[in-house]
Amino acid sequence: xxxxxxxxxxxxxxxxxxxxxxxxxxxxxxxxxxxxxxxxxxxxxxxxxxxxxxxxxxxxxxxxxxxxxxxxxxxxxx
Numbered sequence: 001x002x003x004x005x006x007x008x009x010x011x012x013x014x015x016x017x018x019x020x021x022x023x024x025x026x027x028x029x030x031x032x033x034x035x036x037x038x039x040x041x042x043x044x045x046x047x048x049x050x051x052x053x054x055x056x057x058x059x060x061x062x063x064x065x066x067x068x069x070x071x072x073x074x075x076x077x078x
Contacts, residue, residue: 004071004073005027005059005067005070005071005074005075006027006028006074008027008060009024009027009028009059010067012058012059015058016023016058017029019047019051020051020055021048021060022047023045023051023052023055024055026041026044027071033072033075036062036068036071036072038052038053038064044068049052049064052064
């Protein structure tokens, strides 16, 4: 994988549903470390935890936790 999952998200952006695009926009534009737990992010974006999981799978990850693992690595490499 690249240093960041953001180019990956951008590459599949056109194939996402409006809800998934909203989730994608959040992860693309977010620049701060925070509590990225599915519970917290779903509350923040008003989406279900299942939506986060489906979004992660569409990005090519096994699930939200794997997506987060690589997403957070983008912070440590900056």
